[in-house]
Amino acid sequence: MSDQIRAILKEHGxxxxxxxxxxxxxxxxxxxxxxxxxxxxxLALEGTFDLEFPDRMLRRDVFESISEIRNAIDELSKGR
Amino acid sequence: xDTVARIAREVAAPFAxxxxxxxxxxxESIEALRKARLMSALVPRDRGGAGCGMEELAAMCEIxxxxxxxxxxxxxxxxxxxxxxxxxxxxxxxxxxxIAELAEKQYLIASATSEVGIGGEMRTSIxxxxxxxxxxxxLDKDCSTISYGAQADDILFQARRDAQxxxxxxxxxxxxxxxxxxxxKGAWDTLGMRGTCSPPFMLNxxxxxxxxFETPFADVTSETQVPFSHILWSNVWLxxxxxxxxxxxAFVRQQARAKPxxxxxxxxxxxxxxxxxxxxxxNVHDVASECDALMRDEKxxxxxxxxxxxxxxxxxxxxxxxxxxxxxxxxxxxxxGIMGYKNDSKVAVGRHLRDAHSAALMVGNDRIYATNxxxxxxxxxx
Numbered sequence: 089m090s091d092q093i094r095a096i097l098k099e100h101g102x103x104x105x106x107x108x109x110x111x112x113x114x115x116x117x118x119x120x121x122x123x124x125x126x127x128x129x130x131l132a133l134e135g136t137f138d139l140e141f142p143d144r145m146l147r148r149d150v151f152e153s154i155s156e157i158r159n160a161i162d163e164l165s166k167g168r
Numbered sequence: 169x170d171t172v173a174r175i176a177r178e179v180a181a182p183f184a185x186x187x188x189x190x191x192x193x194x195x196e197s198i199e200a201l202r203k204a205r206l207m208s209a210l211v212p213r214d215r216g217g218a219g220c221g222m223e224e225l226a227a228m229c230e231i232x233x234x235x236x237x238x239x240x241x242x243x244x245x246x247x248x249x250x251x252x253x254x255x256x257x258x259x260x261x262x263x264x265x266x267i268a269e270l271a272e273k274q275y276l277i278a279s280a281t282s283e284v285g286i287g288g289e290m291r292t293s294i295x296x297x298x299x300x301x302x303x304x305x306x307l308d309k310d311c312s313t314i315s316y317g318a319q320a321d322d323i324l325f326q327a328r329r330d331a332q333x334x335x336x337x338x339x340x341x342x343x344x345x346x347x348x349x350x351x352x353k354g355a356w357d358t359l360g361m362r363g364t365c366s367p368p369f370m371l372n373x374x375x376x377x378x379x380x381f382e383t384p385f386a387d388v389t390s391e392t393q394v395p396f397s398h399i400l401w402s403n404v405w406l407x408x409x410x411x412x413x414x415x416x417x418a419f420v421r422q423q424a425r426a427k428p429x430x431x432x433x434x435x436x437x438x439x440x441x442x443x444x445x446x447x448x449x450x451n452v453h454d455v456a457s458e459c460d461a462l463m464r465d466e467k468x469x470x471x472x473x474x475x476x477x478x479x480x481x482x483x484x485x486x487x488x489x490x491x492x493x494x495x496x497x498x499x500x501x502x503x504x505g506i507m508g509y510k511n512d513s514k515v516a517v518g519r520h521l522r523d524a525h526s527a528a529l530m531v532g533n534d535r536i537y538a539t540n541x542x543x544x545x546x547x548x549x550x
Contacts, residue, residue, distance in 0.1 A: 122292075
Protein backbone atom coordinates (compact mmCIF):
# COMPACT_ATOMS: atom_id res chain seq x y z
CA MET A 89 0.00 0.00 0.00
CA SER A 90 2.87 2.35 0.82
CA ASP A 91 4.06 2.11 -2.79
CA GLN A 92 0.65 3.18 -4.07
CA ILE A 93 0.58 6.08 -1.60
CA ARG A 94 4.07 7.09 -2.70
CA ALA A 95 3.03 6.98 -6.35
CA ILE A 96 0.06 9.27 -5.59
CA LEU A 97 2.27 11.68 -3.63
CA LYS A 98 4.74 11.74 -6.50
CA GLU A 99 2.03 12.65 -8.98
CA HIS A 100 -0.16 14.99 -6.89
CA GLY A 101 1.77 16.04 -3.77
CA UNK A 102 3.90 18.68 -5.51
CA UNK A 103 6.67 17.90 -3.03
CA UNK A 104 9.88 19.89 -3.04
CA UNK A 105 11.90 16.66 -2.72
CA UNK A 106 11.82 13.23 -4.38
CA UNK A 107 9.26 11.11 -2.57
CA UNK A 108 11.72 8.16 -2.62
CA UNK A 109 14.00 10.05 -0.22
CA UNK A 110 11.24 10.36 2.40
CA UNK A 111 10.78 7.98 5.31
CA UNK A 112 7.28 6.67 6.08
CA UNK A 113 7.06 9.05 9.03
CA UNK A 114 8.54 12.13 7.33
CA UNK A 115 6.40 15.27 7.55
CA UNK A 116 4.87 15.78 4.11
CA UNK A 117 4.05 19.43 4.76
CA UNK A 118 7.66 20.12 5.66
CA UNK A 119 8.53 18.37 2.40
CA UNK A 120 6.54 21.05 0.59
CA UNK A 121 3.01 19.67 0.24
CA UNK A 122 0.60 22.62 0.22
CA UNK A 123 -3.00 22.47 1.46
CA UNK A 124 -4.12 22.73 -2.15
CA UNK A 125 -1.93 19.78 -3.16
CA UNK A 126 -3.18 17.79 -0.16
CA UNK A 127 -6.74 18.08 -1.51
CA UNK A 128 -5.58 16.50 -4.78
CA UNK A 129 -3.79 13.77 -2.83
CA UNK A 130 -7.03 13.06 -0.92
CA LEU A 131 -9.00 12.85 -4.17
CA ALA A 132 -6.45 10.49 -5.74
CA LEU A 133 -6.38 8.29 -2.61
CA GLU A 134 -10.19 8.10 -2.62
CA GLY A 135 -10.15 7.10 -6.30
CA THR A 136 -7.31 4.58 -6.05
CA PHE A 137 -8.47 2.83 -2.89
CA ASP A 138 -12.17 3.21 -3.66
CA LEU A 139 -13.07 4.81 -0.36
CA GLU A 140 -14.27 8.14 1.00
CA PHE A 141 -12.61 10.00 3.84
CA PRO A 142 -15.38 11.14 6.18
CA ASP A 143 -15.28 14.83 7.19
CA ARG A 144 -13.90 14.00 10.62
CA MET A 145 -10.75 12.67 8.90
CA LEU A 146 -10.27 15.67 6.64
CA ARG A 147 -7.68 17.19 8.90
CA ARG A 148 -4.15 18.27 8.33
CA ASP A 149 -2.63 15.71 10.72
CA VAL A 150 -4.35 12.74 9.03
CA PHE A 151 -2.33 13.42 5.85
CA GLU A 152 0.87 14.46 7.60
CA SER A 153 2.97 11.42 6.65
CA ILE A 154 2.85 8.24 4.58
CA SER A 155 2.29 6.15 7.72
CA GLU A 156 -0.56 8.42 8.92
CA ILE A 157 -2.22 8.10 5.51
CA ARG A 158 -1.79 4.31 5.66
CA ASN A 159 -3.40 4.24 9.15
CA ALA A 160 -6.34 6.25 7.87
CA ILE A 161 -6.85 3.93 4.88
CA ASP A 162 -6.54 0.86 7.14
CA GLU A 163 -9.16 2.26 9.49
CA LEU A 164 -11.58 2.90 6.64
CA SER A 165 -10.98 -0.45 4.93
CA LYS A 166 -11.57 -2.32 8.21
CA GLY A 167 -15.08 -0.88 8.50
CA ARG A 168 -16.19 -2.51 5.23
CA UNK B 169 -17.84 47.02 27.12
CA ASP B 170 -19.20 50.36 28.35
CA THR B 171 -15.66 51.69 28.29
CA VAL B 172 -15.22 50.69 24.66
CA ALA B 173 -18.56 52.25 23.75
CA ARG B 174 -17.50 55.46 25.47
CA ILE B 175 -14.09 55.51 23.74
CA ALA B 176 -15.76 54.82 20.39
CA ARG B 177 -18.25 57.65 20.86
CA GLU B 178 -16.13 60.24 22.60
CA VAL B 179 -12.64 59.63 21.22
CA ALA B 180 -12.80 57.66 17.96
CA ALA B 181 -15.84 59.38 16.44
CA PRO B 182 -14.72 63.05 16.73
CA PHE B 183 -11.42 62.29 14.94
CA ALA B 184 -12.73 59.78 12.39
CA UNK B 185 -13.12 62.28 9.54
CA UNK B 186 -9.74 63.87 10.18
CA UNK B 187 -8.03 60.46 10.37
CA UNK B 188 -9.66 59.57 7.05
CA UNK B 189 -8.91 62.86 5.30
CA UNK B 190 -5.27 63.01 6.35
CA UNK B 191 -4.70 59.23 6.16
CA UNK B 192 -3.11 59.46 9.58
CA UNK B 193 -2.95 56.96 12.44
CA UNK B 194 -5.88 57.21 14.90
CA UNK B 195 -3.50 57.71 17.83
CA GLU B 196 -6.17 59.31 20.06
CA SER B 197 -8.37 56.21 20.08
CA ILE B 198 -5.48 53.74 20.36
CA GLU B 199 -4.08 55.76 23.27
CA ALA B 200 -7.50 55.71 24.97
CA LEU B 201 -7.76 51.93 24.43
CA ARG B 202 -4.29 51.55 25.94
CA LYS B 203 -5.22 53.64 28.97
CA ALA B 204 -8.30 51.45 29.46
CA ARG B 205 -5.89 48.43 29.33
CA LEU B 206 -7.76 46.97 26.39
CA MET B 207 -4.68 45.96 24.37
CA SER B 208 -4.58 42.96 26.75
CA ALA B 209 -8.36 42.35 26.64
CA LEU B 210 -7.84 38.74 25.49
CA VAL B 211 -5.07 37.95 27.97
CA PRO B 212 -6.33 35.74 30.83
CA ARG B 213 -6.75 37.44 34.22
CA ASP B 214 -4.01 35.38 35.86
CA ARG B 215 -1.58 36.73 33.26
CA GLY B 216 -2.58 40.32 33.90
CA GLY B 217 -5.25 40.83 31.23
CA ALA B 218 -9.01 41.32 31.18
CA GLY B 219 -9.79 37.67 30.34
CA CYS B 220 -12.26 38.46 27.53
CA GLY B 221 -13.33 35.82 25.04
CA MET B 222 -13.66 36.10 21.31
CA GLU B 223 -17.34 37.12 21.40
CA GLU B 224 -16.70 40.06 23.71
CA LEU B 225 -13.77 41.17 21.62
CA ALA B 226 -15.86 40.88 18.46
CA ALA B 227 -18.50 43.13 20.02
CA MET B 228 -15.80 45.70 20.84
CA CYS B 229 -14.64 45.68 17.21
CA GLU B 230 -18.19 46.30 16.06
CA ILE B 231 -18.73 49.26 18.39
CA UNK B 232 -15.44 50.85 17.37
CA UNK B 233 -16.26 50.12 13.72
CA UNK B 234 -19.47 52.12 14.02
CA UNK B 235 -17.48 55.25 14.80
CA UNK B 236 -14.05 54.86 13.17
CA UNK B 237 -13.38 51.82 11.00
CA UNK B 238 -9.62 52.46 10.93
CA UNK B 239 -9.37 52.45 14.74
CA UNK B 240 -11.49 49.29 14.84
CA UNK B 241 -9.34 47.54 12.24
CA UNK B 242 -6.09 48.40 14.07
CA UNK B 243 -7.64 47.09 17.31
CA UNK B 244 -8.81 43.91 15.52
CA UNK B 245 -5.46 43.22 13.84
CA UNK B 246 -3.56 43.66 17.10
CA UNK B 247 -5.80 41.13 18.82
CA UNK B 248 -5.43 38.55 16.05
CA UNK B 249 -1.70 38.58 16.92
CA UNK B 250 -2.29 38.41 20.68
CA UNK B 251 -4.67 35.48 20.15
CA UNK B 252 -2.03 33.62 18.12
CA UNK B 253 0.56 34.01 20.87
CA UNK B 254 -1.90 32.96 23.58
CA UNK B 255 -3.07 29.83 21.76
CA UNK B 256 0.19 28.62 20.26
CA UNK B 257 3.22 29.99 22.07
CA UNK B 258 2.29 30.79 25.66
CA UNK B 259 4.02 27.62 26.91
CA UNK B 260 7.34 28.96 25.59
CA UNK B 261 9.15 30.89 28.36
CA UNK B 262 9.86 33.82 26.06
CA UNK B 263 6.17 34.36 25.34
CA UNK B 264 4.93 33.84 28.91
CA UNK B 265 7.22 36.73 29.86
CA UNK B 266 6.28 38.79 26.81
CA ILE B 267 2.53 38.53 27.45
CA ALA B 268 2.98 39.66 31.06
CA GLU B 269 4.94 42.65 29.75
CA LEU B 270 2.31 43.37 27.08
CA ALA B 271 -0.41 43.40 29.72
CA GLU B 272 1.64 45.80 31.83
CA LYS B 273 2.87 48.17 29.11
CA GLN B 274 -0.04 47.78 26.64
CA TYR B 275 2.10 47.15 23.56
CA LEU B 276 0.63 47.37 20.06
CA ILE B 277 1.53 44.41 17.80
CA ALA B 278 1.48 44.69 14.00
CA SER B 279 1.66 41.79 11.60
CA ALA B 280 3.83 41.57 8.52
CA THR B 281 2.19 38.68 6.74
CA SER B 282 2.39 40.09 3.22
CA GLU B 283 5.49 39.71 1.09
CA VAL B 284 6.53 41.03 -2.31
CA GLY B 285 6.53 38.20 -4.85
CA ILE B 286 4.16 35.70 -3.19
CA GLY B 287 1.05 37.03 -4.92
CA GLY B 288 -0.98 37.44 -1.71
CA GLU B 289 -0.68 33.79 -0.64
CA MET B 290 0.06 33.90 3.10
CA ARG B 291 0.95 30.23 3.24
CA THR B 292 3.96 30.86 1.00
CA SER B 293 7.14 32.67 2.00
CA ILE B 294 10.28 33.68 0.18
CA UNK B 295 12.25 35.11 3.12
CA UNK B 296 13.95 32.58 5.39
CA UNK B 297 15.39 32.44 8.92
CA UNK B 298 19.20 32.55 9.05
CA UNK B 299 20.40 31.04 12.31
CA UNK B 300 23.91 31.52 13.68
CA UNK B 301 25.88 29.29 16.08
CA UNK B 302 25.01 31.45 19.12
CA UNK B 303 21.26 30.86 19.21
CA UNK B 304 20.41 34.03 17.32
CA UNK B 305 18.74 34.59 13.97
CA UNK B 306 18.61 37.21 11.25
CA LEU B 307 15.52 37.72 9.11
CA ASP B 308 14.75 40.25 6.38
CA LYS B 309 11.39 40.54 4.67
CA ASP B 310 10.25 42.70 1.77
CA CYS B 311 6.64 43.45 2.77
CA SER B 312 4.05 44.78 0.34
CA THR B 313 2.12 46.23 3.27
CA ILE B 314 2.42 46.44 7.06
CA SER B 315 -0.58 48.02 8.75
CA TYR B 316 0.52 50.64 11.36
CA GLY B 317 4.07 49.30 10.97
CA ALA B 318 5.52 52.69 11.87
CA GLN B 319 3.35 52.97 15.00
CA ALA B 320 3.66 49.39 16.30
CA ASP B 321 5.83 48.33 19.22
CA ASP B 322 6.40 44.80 18.00
CA ILE B 323 5.87 42.84 14.78
CA LEU B 324 4.74 39.26 14.27
CA PHE B 325 5.37 37.60 10.89
CA GLN B 326 5.98 34.35 9.06
CA ALA B 327 9.04 33.15 7.13
CA ARG B 328 10.50 29.93 5.76
CA ARG B 329 12.02 27.73 8.48
CA ASP B 330 15.49 28.03 6.90
CA ALA B 331 17.08 28.71 3.52
CA GLN B 332 16.59 25.07 2.41
CA UNK B 333 12.91 24.81 3.45
CA UNK B 334 10.19 24.72 0.78
CA UNK B 335 8.05 27.87 0.47
CA UNK B 336 5.20 26.52 2.62
CA UNK B 337 7.31 25.22 5.53
CA UNK B 338 6.88 28.36 7.60
CA UNK B 339 7.55 29.52 11.13
CA UNK B 340 5.98 32.45 12.98
CA UNK B 341 8.12 34.87 14.97
CA UNK B 342 7.83 38.08 16.99
CA UNK B 343 10.47 40.79 16.83
CA UNK B 344 10.61 43.67 19.30
CA UNK B 345 10.97 47.36 18.67
CA UNK B 346 14.75 47.38 19.31
CA UNK B 347 15.24 44.30 17.14
CA UNK B 348 13.88 45.56 13.81
CA UNK B 349 14.20 48.47 11.45
CA UNK B 350 11.57 49.40 8.88
CA UNK B 351 12.34 51.24 5.69
CA UNK B 352 9.21 52.66 4.13
CA LYS B 353 9.13 51.95 0.40
CA GLY B 354 5.98 53.71 -0.72
CA ALA B 355 2.93 55.69 0.33
CA TRP B 356 -0.46 54.77 1.81
CA ASP B 357 -2.92 56.90 -0.11
CA THR B 358 -5.96 54.67 -0.57
CA LEU B 359 -9.66 54.74 -1.24
CA GLY B 360 -10.57 53.75 2.33
CA MET B 361 -9.26 52.41 5.64
CA ARG B 362 -6.86 55.30 5.38
CA GLY B 363 -6.07 55.50 9.09
CA THR B 364 -4.60 51.98 9.20
CA CYS B 365 -1.42 53.46 7.63
CA SER B 366 -0.37 50.33 5.75
CA PRO B 367 2.42 51.25 3.31
CA PRO B 368 5.04 48.82 1.96
CA PHE B 369 8.14 48.37 4.13
CA MET B 370 11.47 46.58 4.04
CA LEU B 371 11.73 44.79 7.39
CA ASN B 372 15.22 43.96 8.70
CA UNK B 373 15.31 42.09 11.98
CA UNK B 374 17.23 39.85 14.33
CA UNK B 375 16.50 38.06 17.58
CA UNK B 376 16.90 34.97 19.73
CA UNK B 377 15.91 31.55 18.39
CA UNK B 378 13.55 31.21 21.43
CA UNK B 379 11.31 33.84 19.82
CA UNK B 380 10.37 31.44 17.01
CA PHE B 381 7.01 29.72 17.57
CA GLU B 382 7.45 25.97 18.11
CA THR B 383 4.03 25.43 16.49
CA PRO B 384 4.29 25.58 12.67
CA PHE B 385 2.69 28.62 11.03
CA ALA B 386 0.29 26.28 9.17
CA ASP B 387 -1.42 25.35 12.45
CA VAL B 388 -1.38 28.94 13.74
CA THR B 389 -3.09 30.01 10.52
CA SER B 390 -5.87 27.46 10.45
CA GLU B 391 -6.64 27.40 14.19
CA THR B 392 -6.25 31.08 15.04
CA GLN B 393 -5.22 33.57 12.36
CA VAL B 394 -7.98 32.72 9.88
CA PRO B 395 -10.89 32.38 12.36
CA PHE B 396 -9.88 35.45 14.36
CA SER B 397 -9.27 37.54 11.23
CA HIS B 398 -12.48 36.61 9.50
CA ILE B 399 -14.60 37.06 12.62
CA LEU B 400 -13.04 40.29 13.90
CA TRP B 401 -12.89 41.85 10.42
CA SER B 402 -16.53 40.89 9.86
CA ASN B 403 -17.42 42.63 13.11
CA VAL B 404 -15.61 45.79 12.02
CA TRP B 405 -17.58 45.66 8.74
CA LEU B 406 -20.78 45.03 10.69
CA UNK B 407 -19.98 48.22 12.61
CA UNK B 408 -19.57 50.16 9.34
CA UNK B 409 -22.87 48.79 8.00
CA UNK B 410 -24.70 49.51 11.26
CA UNK B 411 -23.45 53.11 11.32
CA UNK B 412 -24.50 53.73 7.72
CA UNK B 413 -27.96 52.26 8.34
CA UNK B 414 -28.30 54.40 11.44
CA UNK B 415 -27.61 57.51 9.32
CA UNK B 416 -30.18 56.38 6.77
CA UNK B 417 -32.72 55.88 9.55
CA ALA B 418 -32.10 59.39 10.86
CA PHE B 419 -32.60 60.73 7.35
CA VAL B 420 -35.88 58.87 6.80
CA ARG B 421 -37.24 59.93 10.19
CA GLN B 422 -36.49 63.52 9.32
CA GLN B 423 -38.39 63.16 6.03
CA ALA B 424 -41.32 61.56 7.84
CA ARG B 425 -41.48 64.41 10.34
CA ALA B 426 -41.66 66.96 7.53
CA LYS B 427 -44.87 65.38 6.21
CA PRO B 428 -46.70 63.51 8.96
CA UNK B 429 -49.34 61.14 7.64
CA UNK B 430 -47.46 60.04 4.53
CA UNK B 431 -44.77 57.35 4.62
CA UNK B 432 -41.77 58.67 2.67
CA UNK B 433 -40.79 56.47 -0.31
CA UNK B 434 -37.31 56.05 1.20
CA UNK B 435 -38.88 54.17 4.13
CA UNK B 436 -39.40 51.18 1.86
CA UNK B 437 -35.70 51.11 0.95
CA UNK B 438 -34.91 51.44 4.65
CA UNK B 439 -37.06 48.41 5.45
CA UNK B 440 -35.18 46.51 2.76
CA UNK B 441 -31.71 47.45 4.01
CA UNK B 442 -32.70 46.74 7.61
CA UNK B 443 -33.41 43.14 6.64
CA UNK B 444 -29.99 42.85 4.97
CA UNK B 445 -28.32 44.22 8.08
CA UNK B 446 -30.12 41.66 10.22
CA UNK B 447 -28.93 38.85 7.93
CA UNK B 448 -25.36 40.08 8.21
CA UNK B 449 -25.58 40.50 11.99
CA UNK B 450 -27.06 37.05 12.56
CA ASN B 451 -24.43 35.37 10.40
CA VAL B 452 -21.51 37.21 12.03
CA HIS B 453 -22.75 36.54 15.58
CA ASP B 454 -23.59 32.90 14.88
CA VAL B 455 -20.15 32.04 13.53
CA ALA B 456 -18.39 34.02 16.29
CA SER B 457 -20.30 32.18 18.97
CA GLU B 458 -19.59 28.76 17.43
CA CYS B 459 -15.90 29.58 17.08
CA ASP B 460 -15.71 30.89 20.65
CA ALA B 461 -17.14 27.60 21.92
CA LEU B 462 -14.59 25.57 19.90
CA MET B 463 -11.71 27.71 21.15
CA ARG B 464 -12.76 26.98 24.74
CA ASP B 465 -13.26 23.25 24.11
CA GLU B 466 -9.97 21.76 25.24
CA LYS B 467 -10.93 18.20 24.31
CA UNK B 468 -12.25 18.42 20.75
CA UNK B 469 -11.66 22.07 19.88
CA UNK B 470 -8.35 21.76 18.07
CA UNK B 471 -9.55 18.93 15.83
CA UNK B 472 -12.70 20.88 14.94
CA UNK B 473 -10.81 24.12 14.31
CA UNK B 474 -8.42 22.41 11.91
CA UNK B 475 -11.18 20.61 10.00
CA UNK B 476 -12.10 21.40 6.40
CA UNK B 477 -15.74 21.98 7.34
CA UNK B 478 -14.69 24.74 9.73
CA UNK B 479 -12.31 26.33 7.19
CA UNK B 480 -15.16 26.43 4.69
CA UNK B 481 -17.49 28.09 7.18
CA UNK B 482 -14.89 30.72 8.13
CA UNK B 483 -14.24 31.51 4.48
CA UNK B 484 -17.96 31.75 3.75
CA UNK B 485 -18.35 34.24 6.58
CA UNK B 486 -15.59 36.45 5.20
CA UNK B 487 -16.91 36.41 1.67
CA UNK B 488 -20.53 37.02 2.59
CA UNK B 489 -19.96 39.78 5.14
CA UNK B 490 -17.46 41.59 2.88
CA UNK B 491 -20.09 41.64 0.13
CA UNK B 492 -23.01 42.52 2.39
CA UNK B 493 -21.25 45.52 3.90
CA UNK B 494 -20.80 47.12 0.47
CA UNK B 495 -24.37 46.30 -0.54
CA UNK B 496 -25.79 47.74 2.69
CA UNK B 497 -23.77 50.96 2.63
CA UNK B 498 -24.57 51.45 -1.05
CA UNK B 499 -28.30 51.16 -0.24
CA UNK B 500 -27.99 53.75 2.53
CA UNK B 501 -26.42 56.13 0.02
CA UNK B 502 -29.44 55.70 -2.25
CA UNK B 503 -31.73 56.42 0.70
CA UNK B 504 -29.89 59.54 1.86
CA GLY B 505 -29.38 60.76 -1.72
CA ILE B 506 -27.37 63.94 -2.11
CA MET B 507 -27.26 64.38 1.69
CA GLY B 508 -25.47 61.05 1.98
CA TYR B 509 -23.15 61.96 -0.89
CA LYS B 510 -22.03 65.27 0.65
CA ASN B 511 -19.04 64.81 2.93
CA ASP B 512 -20.04 67.65 5.24
CA SER B 513 -23.57 66.40 5.89
CA LYS B 514 -24.71 64.75 9.14
CA VAL B 515 -25.81 61.69 7.17
CA ALA B 516 -22.69 61.45 4.97
CA VAL B 517 -21.88 57.83 4.12
CA GLY B 518 -18.96 58.37 1.73
CA ARG B 519 -16.32 57.31 4.25
CA HIS B 520 -18.37 54.23 5.15
CA LEU B 521 -18.68 53.26 1.50
CA ARG B 522 -14.95 53.73 0.84
CA ASP B 523 -13.99 51.79 4.00
CA ALA B 524 -16.45 49.02 3.08
CA HIS B 525 -14.77 48.44 -0.27
CA SER B 526 -11.58 47.30 1.48
CA ALA B 527 -13.42 44.22 2.77
CA ALA B 528 -13.38 42.25 -0.47
CA LEU B 529 -9.63 42.89 -0.87
CA MET B 530 -8.34 41.88 2.57
CA VAL B 531 -7.38 38.44 1.29
CA GLY B 532 -9.11 38.68 -2.10
CA ASN B 533 -12.54 37.07 -2.27
CA ASP B 534 -11.63 35.28 -5.50
CA ARG B 535 -8.71 33.61 -3.75
CA ILE B 536 -11.06 32.50 -0.95
CA TYR B 537 -13.62 31.18 -3.45
CA ALA B 538 -10.84 29.21 -5.17
CA THR B 539 -9.85 27.64 -1.83
CA ASN B 540 -13.46 26.76 -1.04
CA UNK B 541 -13.94 25.32 -4.51
CA UNK B 542 -11.11 22.88 -3.84
CA UNK B 543 -12.28 22.09 -0.27
CA UNK B 544 -15.75 21.26 -1.57
CA UNK B 545 -14.25 18.56 -3.80
CA UNK B 546 -13.48 16.42 -0.75
CA UNK B 547 -16.03 17.58 1.85
CA UNK B 548 -18.98 15.19 2.21
CA UNK B 549 -21.24 17.10 4.60
CA UNK B 550 -21.73 14.04 6.79
